[in-house]
Amino acid sequence: MSAxxxxxxxxxxxxxxxxxxxxxxxxxxxxxxxxxxxxxxxxEPWAERSLLKPGGKYFYTSAASxxxxxxxxxxxxxxxxxxxxxxxxxxxxxxVKPVSKKSAHGYMQVGVECYGGGLWHTWFDRDLSLAGSVxxxxxxxxxxxxxxxxxxxxxxxxxxxxxxxxxxxERAKFDVNKENHLTPILAMVDEExxxxxxxxxxxxxxxxxxxxxxxxxxxxxxxxxxxAIKDLDLTLFDTQDGQVWxxxxxxxxxxxxxxxxxxxxxxxxxxxxxxxxxxxxxxxxVCCFDHxxxxxxxxxxxxxxxxxxxxxxxxxxxxxxxxxxxxxxSLTKSFVISSDVAHAVHPNYASKHxxxxxxxxxxxxVIKLNSNQRYAxxxxxxxxxxxxxxxxxxxxxxxxxRNDCPCxxxxxxxxxxxxxxxxxxxxxxxxxxxxxxETIGCSDVESGxxxxxxxxxxxxxLDDTCDF
Numbered sequence: 001m002s003a004x005x006x007x008x009x010x011x012x013x014x015x016x017x018x019x020x021x022x023x024x025x026x027x028x029x030x031x032x033x034x035x036x037x038x039x040x041x042x043x044e045p046w047a048e049r050s051l052l053k054p055g056g057k058y059f060y061t062s063a064a065s066x067x068x069x070x071x072x073x074x075x076x077x078x079x080x081x082x083x084x085x086x087x088x089x090x091x092x093x094x095x096v097k098p099v100s101k102k103s104a105h106g107y108m109q110v111g112v113e114c115y116g117g118g119l120w121h122t123w124f125d126r127d128l129s130l131a132g133s134v135x136x137x138x139x140x141x142x143x144x145x146x147x148x149x150x151x152x153x154x155x156x157x158x159x160x161x162x163x164x165x166x167x168x169x170e171r172a173k174f175d176v177n178k179e180n181h182l183t184p185i186l187a188m189v190d191e192e193x194x195x196x197x198x199x200x201x202x203x204x205x206x207x208x209x210x211x212x213x214x215x216x217x218x219x220x221x222x223x224x225x226x227x228a229i230k231d232l233d234l235t236l237f238d239t240q241d242g243q244v245w246x247x248x249x250x251x252x253x254x255x256x257x258x259x260x261x262x263x264x265x266x267x268x269x270x271x272x273x274x275x276x277x278x279x280x281x282x283x284x285x286v287c288c289f290d291h292x293x294x295x296x297x298x299x300x301x302x303x304x305x306x307x308x309x310x311x312x313x314x315x316x317x318x319x320x321x322x323x324x325x326x327x328x329x330s331l332t333k334s335f336v337i338s339s340d341v342a343h344a345v346h347p348n349y350a351s352k353h354x355x356x357x358x359x360x361x362x363x364x365x366v367i368k369l370n371s372n373q374r375y376a377x378x379x380x381x382x383x384x385x386x387x388x389x390x391x392x393x394x395x396x397x398x399x400x401x402r403n404d405c406p407c408x409x410x411x412x413x414x415x416x417x418x419x420x421x422x423x424x425x426x427x428x429x430x431x432x433x434x435x436x437x438e439t440i441g442c443s444d445v446e447s448g449x450x451x452x453x454x455x456x457x458x459x460x461x462l463d464d465t466c467d468f
Contacts, residue, residue: 004244007268007449008252008442012242014264015254019131019237021065021089021290022148024260028067028267028288032059035271037069052317055277064133064146065089065290066300067263068310069270073280078318079326081333082311083459084285084421085269085452086302086411087262087340088292091255092118092434094182096130096234099209108187108211110156112236116293120176122435123236127154128184132234136224144230149221154239156184184236187213207231238436250362250442257430257438262339263288265428265445269452282333283314284456292340292411302411307336308419335384335463336423337455338376338412339448341440342366342399344429357400359429361441364395365451368410368425374401376412380468381424385451387462392454394447397429426451 018024029039038051040060046052054076059069066089073080097111114120131150138145158181163171176182206215206226219226242254266286273284287310291301298304311330320326344366345358359366367382368375389396401407416423428444 004249004252005442005446007446008244010268011252011261011264011445012254015256015260016241018256018260019150020133020235022133022233023131023150024089024263025061025065025067025288026148028069028263029059029061031267031271032057032069035274037071037271037274046313047317050317052314057274057277062300062304062306063290066306067288068285068306069267070283070285070310070314071270071274071277071280072283072314074278075281076283076318077281078315078320079329079333081282081330081335081460081463082285082314082421083282083456084287084307084334084336085262085266085455086287086289086307086336086338086415087266088259088289088296088302088411089263090116090290090293091258091260092116092293094118094123094184094236096132096210096232096236100214101209101211102183103189104183106189107185108189108213109183110186110211110214112182112184114178114182115235117434119432119435120178120182121174122432122437123182124158124160126157126436127239128156128158128236129154129239130156130218130234131237132232134218134222134229134233135231136222137228137230139224139228147222147224149218149234151217151221152239155217156186156236158182158184186211240437244442251439252442252445253432253437253439255437257440258341258433259292259339259427261341261428261440261445262448265449266339266452269449269456273453273456280460282460285310289411296411296414302414303418305418307415307421311419331420333463334419334421335381335459336376336412336415336419336421337385337452338410338415338423338425339452340410340425340427341430341433341438342368342427343401343433344431344441346431352402352405354400354402357398359397359399361429361431361439362443363429363441364397364444364447365389365426366397366399366429368399368427370401370407372407373413374407374409375425376410376416376423377425378422380466381422384459384462384466385424385426388454388458389451391458391462392450394451394454 037057055074094112296303412425431439
């Protein structure tokens with residue numbers, strides 16, 4: 001087996017550093033800063049302080065789990081277009097409940113809630129741990145702050161029930177009760193030790209919603225006292241990193257490929273493209289939204305004002321008053337690529353795909369179309385991707401769901417409806433979507449990155465030739 005391509009090594013490192021949207025945004029911010037991007041604050045005035053300049057490169061985060069990065073062309077003028085790649089930072093996971101303290105039959109457990117639509121049976125018998133953010137009181141009582149936390153070692157497990165205790169019907173159908181069967185084990189209950197921990201926690205004023213043993217581990221990781229932890233947003237994650245596999249090393253499996261792989265490709269393309277903005281008249285943007293897996297309707301999901309605000313705020317910095325016609329012109333000249341992993345044909349379940357629309361791994365980016373508007377692709381926006389792929393000499397595939405199957409959705413229709421910006425839905429093929437470990441083709445990551453790079457480079461010239 002040959003060594004994996006450098007882009008797969010980089011992707012693996014990116015995913016390993018990003019067990020939650022919080023961590024992904026932090027990792028991306030580090031890369032962007034190294035690439036010369038300047039961090040902005042969402043809650044500060046940009047126009048008043050004259051922060052944005054032609055040829056400038058910027059990024060900001062919203063709620064610490066959504067990230068927006070953009071590079072302004074040196075020839076940009078108010079009313080020009082925005083070339084946008086949209087993706088999402090979140091994945092289906094198990095999240096720690098607000099009151100997580102739980103025990104049963106001698107086991108100390110952690111109460112969890114299902115986030116999104118996961119293949120929950122894949123979470124059984126995995127080496128799991130915790131990551132996320134905690135709200136901590138500053139030392140000396142001088143306010144509060146958010147701190148990221150990640151426990152590297154395996155800490156939790158959801159064991160399967162042994163086959164001998166299952167009925168024939170239960171063996172035939174692995175039916176997971178999400179409330180009863182997914183609660184992970186943290187430790188064995190030791191009455192004397194736990195009694196001591198409870199007493200110490202009560203005396204110290206520790207949050208009684210969570211087991212003192214859990215809070216102690218978190219406090220050690222964060223570097224604070226147990227009683228300083230006031231709230232938390234924690235996610236379970238698989239401690240096993242991504243892995244290249246296959247006879248020729250052609251596959252890559254990892255947690256969170258849906259959809260951090262699109263964030264990775266988009267950010268890499270933006271950073272590489274923005275090395276020379278001298279001839280660019282537009283603004284190149286990557287938006288990585290949280291909460292896609294639960295519908296996008298939040299303060300910082302794709303259903304929020306963030307996408308339209310980027311266009312408005314940049315134009316305002318170039319002298320456009322809010323509501324001015326040039327803001328509307330920017331929207332009409334703009335284009336969004338909504339990128340999310342696509343359904344590749346599973347060799348054991350090929351009948352689940354319509355015969356003329358069966359994408360394969362390692363054959364290029366997939367254009368997704370659904371006439372019922374579950375995807376935002378139209379004849380014109382789909383053409384743009386096909387033509388860009390042709391000019392960049394990249395593979396391009398088509399996906400339409402069978403008429404007798406349900407169809408998922410993406411951030412694409414949300415953004416299109418909220419902004420009126422032309423939008424297309426694409427993605428690289430994947431297997432085991434929404435499993436704790438998903439699979440993609442290694443060469444598709446390179447072709448996806450190259451497509452995004454071609455989009456930033458070639459879209460304006462192509463769009464100017466299109467009379468539609």
